[in-house]
Amino acid sequence: MLRSLTRELRFLRRDRGALFWLALAFALSVIAVSFGIAEVREQRATIATLVEEDAADRANALSTQQDWGGAAYYAFHLTYEPPSDFAFAAVGQRDTAPWKHRIKMLALEGQIHEADTRNADFGLVGRFDFAFLTASLAPLLLILLLYDLRASERTARRHDLLVATVGSPRSLWLPRATLRVLGLAILLLIPLWVGAMIEGASPGVVLQASAIVIGALLVWWLIVELVSRIDASPSVLLTSLIGLWLALAIVVPAISKAAIEAANPVPDGGEILLLQRETVNDAWDLPKDDTMEPFVEQYPEWREDSVIDEGFEWKWYYAFQQVGDQTVAPLARQYREARLERDRDAGLVSLLSPTSFVERAFEKLARTDAMAMVAYEDRIRDFHEDLRRFHYALIFPKVEYDAARLEDLPQYDPSR
Amino acid sequence: MTAPLEARSLSLMREGNAVLDDVSFSVAEGEIFALLGGNGAGKSSTLLTFLGFLRPSAGEVLVEGRSVHANVAAARSSIAYLPEAASLYGHMTAYENLEYFLDLAGRKATRSDLDSAFERVALAEEARSRRLQSYSKGMRQKTAIALALLRETPILLLDEPTSGLDPVAIDEFHDLVKALASSGQTILMVTHDVYGACQVADRVGLLRRGKLVGSFAAEPGRRIDTETVHAAFAEREAA
Structure with missing residues (x-):
């Protein structure tokens, strides 16, 4: 086999057509990895700037406050989901789902969903990143490298001479195709490996990503191999293979997406926002007990401190913010569950499309998939809950204002 | 027999x-x-x-x-097989074609072996290092015959x-x-x-x-x- 590979390597070095496609694969991989690195660096820079400005802004806001309610009201808190060390390879859901939110002690769900005007969605075909290259374009390059290995020799009336000379056809076509697939894999992977080193991605993740690339190419190789055994002209084979690629890379994902969306309706983010605002605004006009009763059901520890004596009290104000969240909780839960359900269904359907499968596998490795973005929203909710507990403990018992205690304000930790 | x-x-x-x-x-x-x-x-x-x-x-x-x-x-x-209008690789020279096909057959030949075969089929020396795409039909056929000879x-x-x-x-x-x-x-x-x-x-x-x-x-x-x-x-x- 080694001798056959050496022979075919010498042959490949003279095949300008194949060299062009291989060089193009390398160039596209370099571009995809560069775009990915530039994008995550920009996101990291944005986060670094926001973290700095957020701290300064909060310190400034808190410095002028005279009571706990004002301190809670005027302080913003930045939350964010930093890109993973492998996100450069698959930007994934970070294109469609927010990865940073500045939140405050008001009703939370509206703050999470106010940026969502069209529902965060699972992306079946994403931007031009390495995942897209591997999932969608690499199969095309593979098709172009392999589709006419046999057919072009038949057309040139060289096939029988080649096979008669080599004896066993396997000794010719296998090394010839292997070398092209191997070359394509290596040329796609080298920029990824370099990018991973630059970004400090873990070797385990890089190893898994490399296995995905090789696995995807092997699947497409099998498809091309089966089709190119048909005794047809190169143009017929190419047309058939491009048709198959279109079906598996575009049509199946598009139809699946439409079917999954229809089967798992997701409430509009705007509905959550609107319902919450109405609840909060209506609370001004309702008897205070109508707000405080549902509040203490959630936080019974403040029952004794939930009596509102004056016309306006911060604890009443934050209680109706809280109740706003309680009101939209079923809708927000439905939104979250439907997204996860869509993601689960998309995972099953991706078994029908190598393109979707590869894209999803990369997003999972890069932690840029729908699960990761839902997990980020859950972290925001946890952090907001920490803020509430911190502030409630100061507002409800009417603790005397002491700005020094604000140094213990919960800090958002993206790794928690 | x-x-x-x-x-x-x-x-x-x-x-x-x-x-x-x-x-x-x-x-x-x-x-x-x-x-x-x-x-x-x-x-x-x-x-x-x-x-x-x-x-x-x-x-x-x-x-x-x-x-x-x-x-x-x-x-x-x-068997050495010489097909009608044998089409060898046009982007390769006569030497490269023969080296490749002999390698396919599991044989190695020195440059002098190749020259000797080319001389037997009367393929001009200056043509041997040219790509076959510039050859006439007869010259291509001679190259293919040389290959058949070298298969032995x-x-x-x-x-x-x-x-x-x-x-x-x-x-x-x-x-x-x-x-x-x-x-x-x-x-x-x-x-x-x-x-x-x-x-x-x-x-x-x-x-x-x-x-x-x-x-x-x-x-x-x-x-x-x-x-x-x-x-x-x-x-x-x-x-």
Whole structure:
């Protein structure tokens, strides 16, 4: 086999057509990895700037406050989901789902969903990143490298001479195709490996990503191999293979997406926002007990401190913010569950499309998939809950204002 | 003694049509056997059956006494095949083509071996380092013949070997084929060139619509009479 590979390597070095496609694969991989690195660096820079400005802004806001309610009201808190060390390879859901939110002690769900005007969605075909290259374009390059290995020799009336000379056809076509697939894999992977080193991605993740690339190419190789055994002209084979690629890379994902969306309706983010605002605004006009009763059901520890004596009290104000969240909780839960359900269904359907499968596998490795973005929203909710507990403990018992205690304000930790 | 090439009651059906019908012949070691026939007579199909590309619907073909279809690779390793208008790689030089194809056959040849083969087929020295895309049809055929020579197999199958060669080159080729047979190589050639076949072959078989309908052998010290074969060929074709 080694001798056959050496022979075919010498042959490949003279095949300008194949060299062009291989060089193009390398160039596209370099571009995809560069775009990915530039994008995550920009996101990291944005986060670094926001973290700095957020701290300064909060310190400034808190410095002028005279009571706990004002301190809670005027302080913003930045939350964010930093890109993973492998996100450069698959930007994934970070294109469609927010990865940073500045939140405050008001009703939370509206703050999470106010940026969502069209529902965060699972992306079946994403931007031009390495995942897209591997999932969608690499199969095309593979098709172009392999589709006419046999057919072009038949057309040139060289096939029988080649096979008669080599004896066993396997000794010719296998090394010839292997070398092209191997070359394509290596040329796609080298920029990824370099990018991973630059970004400090873990070797385990890089190893898994490399296995995905090789696995995807092997699947497409099998498809091309089966089709190119048909005794047809190169143009017929190419047309058939491009048709198959279109079906598996575009049509199946598009139809699946439409079917999954229809089967798992997701409430509009705007509905959550609107319902919450109405609840909060209506609370001004309702008897205070109508707000405080549902509040203490959630936080019974403040029952004794939930009596509102004056016309306006911060604890009443934050209680109706809280109740706003309680009101939209079923809708927000439905939104979250439907997204996860869509993601689960998309995972099953991706078994029908190598393109979707590869894209999803990369997003999972890069932690840029729908699960990761839902997990980020859950972290925001946890952090907001920490803020509430911190502030409630100061507002409800009417603790005397002491700005020094604000140094213990919960800090958002993206790794928690 | 086992004949290097033998067809036993060979029949071949393709798409419901009989391409070969109960064809039997053998070619002895060092013998040149020419199968003559018009278009669609089944000449090339006979060669492709010996090479294992076509499977007989009845009968069998044997190479060095072994059934071809029992071990196709073994049969092919004993045969050098020169297809009609052999198309080698146009983007490679004659040297590169031969090196590649010999490598395919599991053989290595030095540059001097290659030059020696090129000299035997009279391929000009200056042309050998040029890409074949600049070659004439005859020059390409000479390169392919050089490849067949370098294979040094006991059997040579030639499909319309002089197609595209000029008269001088045809004479040189016939001399070359006779020399190869003299050195013990068994040669089966298919052609529709009655004159060429009679000039070079020890035996000529007439193939018509898949049937072997006549056979002519050279007398010791004499070539096959072209007129006789031509008349028989014309008569059979007209029938």
